[in-house]
Amino acid sequence: MRMSELSRLSGVPVATIKYYLREGLLPAGRQLSATQAEYDEQHLRRLRLIRALIGVRGLSVSTTRELLGALSEYTGDTHRLLGLALGAIRLTEDTEQDVPELADVEALVTELDWNVHKAAPARATLAETLASLRTLGVPLDRHTLLPYARLAERTAVLDLDQLQGIEDPLEAAERALLLTVLLEPALMALRRMAQENESARRHAEAGD
Amino acid sequence: MRMSELSRLSGVPVATIKYYLREGLLPAGRQLSATQAEYDEQHLRRLRLIRALIGVRGLSVSTTRELLGALSEYTGDTHRLLGLALGAIRLTEDTEQDVPELADVEALVTELDWNVHKAAPARATLAETLASLRTLGVPLDRHTLLPYARLAERTAVLDLDQLQGIEDPLEAAERALLLTVLLEPALMALRRMAQENESARRHAEAGD
Numbered sequence: 389m390r391m392s393e394l395s396r397l398s399g400v401p402v403a404t405i406k407y408y409l410r411e412g413l414l415p416a417g418r419q420l421s422a423t424q425a426e427y428d429e430q431h432l433r434r435l436r437l438i439r440a441l442i443g444v445r446g447l448s449v450s451t452t453r454e455l456l457g458a459l460s461e462y463t464g465d466t467h468r469l470l471g472l473a474l475g476a477i478r479l480t481e482d483t484e485q486d487v488p489e490l491a492d493v494e495a496l497v498t499e500l501d502w503n504v505h506k507a508a509p510a511r512a513t514l515a516e517t518l519a520s521l522r523t524l525g526v527p528l529d530r531h532t533l534l535p536y537a538r539l540a541e542r543t544a545v546l547d548l549d550q551l552q553g554i555e556d557p558l559e560a561a562e563r564a565l566l567l568t569v570l571l572e573p574a575l576m577a578l579r580r581m582a583q584e585n586e587s588a589r590r591h592a593e594a595g596d
Numbered sequence: 597m598r599m600s601e602l603s604r605l606s607g608v609p610v611a612t613i614k615y616y617l618r619e620g621l622l623p624a625g626r627q628l629s630a631t632q633a634e635y636d637e638q639h640l641r642r643l644r645l646i647r648a649l650i651g652v653r654g655l656s657v658s659t660t661r662e663l664l665g666a667l668s669e670y671t672g673d674t675h676r677l678l679g680l681a682l683g684a685i686r687l688t689e690d691t692e693q694d695v696p697e698l699a700d701v702e703a704l705v706t707e708l709d710w711n712v713h714k715a716a717p718a719r720a721t722l723a724e725t726l727a728s729l730r731t732l733g734v735p736l737d738r739h740t741l742l743p744y745a746r747l748a749e750r751t752a753v754l755d756l757d758q759l760q761g762i763e764d765p766l767e768a769a770e771r772a773l774l775l776t777v778l779l780e781p782a783l784m785a786l787r788r789m790a791q792e793n794e795s796a797r798r799h800a801e802a803g804d
Contacts, residue, residue: 433733436731436732437732440728440731440732443728497789500793502789502790502792502793503792503793503796503797504789504792504793505792508788508789508792510784510785510786510788510789510792511785511789513781513782513784513785514781514782514785514786514789516781517778517779517781517782517785518782520648520778521774521778521779521782523644523648524644524645524648524770524774524778525641526771526774526775528782532758533782533786535754536751536754536782536783536786537786537790539747539750539751539754540783540786540787540789540790541790541793541794542747543744543747543787543790544787544790544791544793544794545794546743546744546747547787547791547794548791548794548795548798550740562732563734566729566732566734567734568788568791570725570728570729570732571725571729572784572787573721573722573724573725574721574722574725574726574729574736574741574744575744575748575784575787576721576780576783576784577718577719577721577722577725578718578722578741578744578745578748579748579751579752579755579780579783580716580718580776581705581710581712581716581718581719581722581748582710582745582748582749582751582752583752583755583756583776584710584711584712584713584716584718585708585710585711585712585749585752586749586752586753586755586756587756588711589711590756
């Protein structure tokens, strides 16, 4: 298909597609002439994925490029890819700080007996968030975090279950990315709805 | 204290403090003369909260203003405030769409027997995320979402437990906001670490 058709099917404006091509997010099409190129289903699929990562999750162009790079390099090994995807994403855009809470995170990981890479960005994200909460007068100790971590463990089992039985490695890898990155707003929305419900329940019990 | 002292203690530049004053995020100080004002501990605390909401959670100035407005209006009723905080925040910046998944969310809420306001933005966030996943070829049905929702339910119990026993209504209200908004990156980081661990576990079991 031509770029105009790609634009129509994906809903992404031609100027934006050209930008993604320049930024290396989208591979070049097959050149038909000096001014025309041909695109296929793979381009359409990739374009939808880019829109989801940038539009829905608000990732930066450079983070998206890293993620897509990881996706195309390790399609044969889903577990490896998932590790890479987890490694490639920073949840907050803060510069890395050597906060004292990194030691708390290490102690928590040890207590949980989790196998998590020393350099996993999620460790820093967790430590920075705990540091922010401490600054705000709401320190959360390991004792408080532990039951949250146990629930995260069970969430991860659900996540990984959904990758079982997918034969096509590209499809499995893509799904790993989608479930890692895109499911986050859905899970946070479920938490907020559950908080509202739990708050209402306790309110009713209190008799007012 | 003077503004320079407020800046030193909070680590927020004077120009940024003036911006927050103009935007109505921070209440004006007590005017000492035409050019000087006096600030107190409440200003410092509020300033730290603003930095956390904007800096750590990446909220917009207008969303932060809404949240802080809710905080100052309903300090007497924590449950009411929590509902407001949940209502005031949109997780994604997308314009509201009438996606068909809103009906799925309604069915899920009914099945869970959750008490969640019809207009709760979390409903739209969940529906929009499900719509994005469907567009990307990963439709998640109610059957798949249900165990995630049950885990969210248990997370919410932990969240609300942390508000128990706080006597000062302002403190309880602030903590509700912090736990709603600021804990999110920490919970998502725990999920990613748990995914990495679960992936490694299955990898090891598979024998390679």
